[in-house]
Amino acid sequence: MSLPQPVPPSWKDLGKSSTDLLQKDYPFQGVALEVKTKTPSNVTFKVAGSRASNSSIIIGDLEAKWIDPRKRGITLTNAWTTANVLKTQIEAENLLAKGVKLDLVTSLAPNKGSKTAVLNAIYKQSGFHTRAAFDAFKPTLTLDTVVGRDGFLVGAEASYNVTEGRLNRYALAAGFNAPEYAVAVHALNDLKSFTASYYHRVSADIEAGAKAVYDPKLTNGGVSIEVGTKTYLDPAAFVKAKINNSGVLALGYTQSLRPGLKASVGIALDTQKLNEVDPAGPVHKVGLSFVFDS
Template sequence: MSLPQPVPPSWKDLGKSSNDLLSKDFPIGKNSLEVKTTTPSNVVFKVAGHHIDDNPVIEALAEAKYTDRKNGLVFTQGWTSINSLLTQVELENQVVNGLKLDLTTVLPPSAQGAGPGEKPKHKDLAKSAIFNAIYKQPGLHSRASLNLFRGPTFTADAVVGHDGFLLGAEASYNVSTGLLEKYAAAVGFSAPEYAVTVQGTENFANYSASYYHRVSRDVEAGGKVTYIGKKASEGVQLEVGTKAYLDSAAFIKAKINNAGLLSLGYTQALRPGVKASFGLSLDTQRFNSAFNTTAHKVGTSFVFEG
């Protein structure tokens, strides 16, 4: 008799363990600050901002999120510093058990800075309204999405899992033109200590393979190989990294790619609700260069929760 199957990860979360290991907690080339507070009535207020070295503008977001656990309702309203209103309404396990409905919109109160025939200066100023229906059951995680302002475009993906083996696929269909815009597929295996994922995306023009291994309670390791069809002349891109916990409140991370870029990250919980992260990127092929933002980069991130 087979054991009950867990709910597999969603399509976008395939390879998440490896992706998080290689991308999160490396605040390189930017400085960010996030402040989050929670009221007794289940309203979460968040103010976040970040400054990227190559961009003179500080981008910020003010957001309020209300959760009604009894009725499975989550309402989020945000406003960005580039004048975009972000709204999300989520309803889970109310229509059918395992079904989550989600409507996410991005609307500019006014398209300032864009003249006739011009594109908005910020991508956030583009209108967007996406309706998602996510259905989860043991052994199945599926999603249907309709982008109302683009196409409209209907996107569907599904991941099935059995005894750790995963199989997923995604396809997008343009309703107005009647054309299949893109498709992708993936296979993988997931266990508590390790995971392996192979994906073919962008109509199988791009391929990636990733692995993640929890070596011990305090050490994690992972890597990713990527081939991009439009950049075939650059060959295959390879990146490996590791994470080591120094104690219950601090950890360090390191990664390096085949271009010789070495990235280091250090995260420390200063006290409950206060976390600081520091990042450093070094071009190992230009160690003799003076320290500048072209060859080497630094960054910081601070998070306050109360």
């Protein structure tokens, strides 16, 4: 008798370990600040703001999130951005049946008169993870499914335009997850572009990963490759580094200054233009990020 299979990752989380390693904790685009607080009534407030290094505009949002204390799986999130966009998200998990999650996401921009409403339905169980999303104002139906067994993963995604009665796009993916490593291959954009990612936990203190992308529209017929690593200096600090085949080297350092306070610094260097000055903007980038979580 075979052992019960774990719930596989969702379509968007295939290759997530490699993506997080190569994308997160590199705050070299500017300055960012995030503050989180939680009230006794189970409401979490988050204020986030950022300013790009090449702009004087500050972008931010105020978010309030309420989780039902009676553990019925209901969560309500409201956000208001500096672009005057109101966002609401209502989640209900395991309310109708075990493994079923319903999620309604809406947004309203009064100044522009634009609005969105997307209803998501998620069902997951042993060896199976599927999602459906219906965009009411387009209208578009998107379906994706991932099945897994003994670490092997196979997934597919398709988007269908209900009004026009045609398939907008489709994609396939395959991968393998193990405790120390993970690999994933995606065929996207109607199987016209491809990505391959790899993640390896070398030891308790060292992680490594790589990602290759082939997209005729973005890579001019070639392949874009990026490799990176993460090293824990101690339980409260780690260093990250990555480089791509365009010669851009990025470094990141994150330090937990105290419980609830984290600071990160990032730098990106174009190694092919170390001594050049570009009139269009800075060749190299430096940024800071602070996170307060009480």
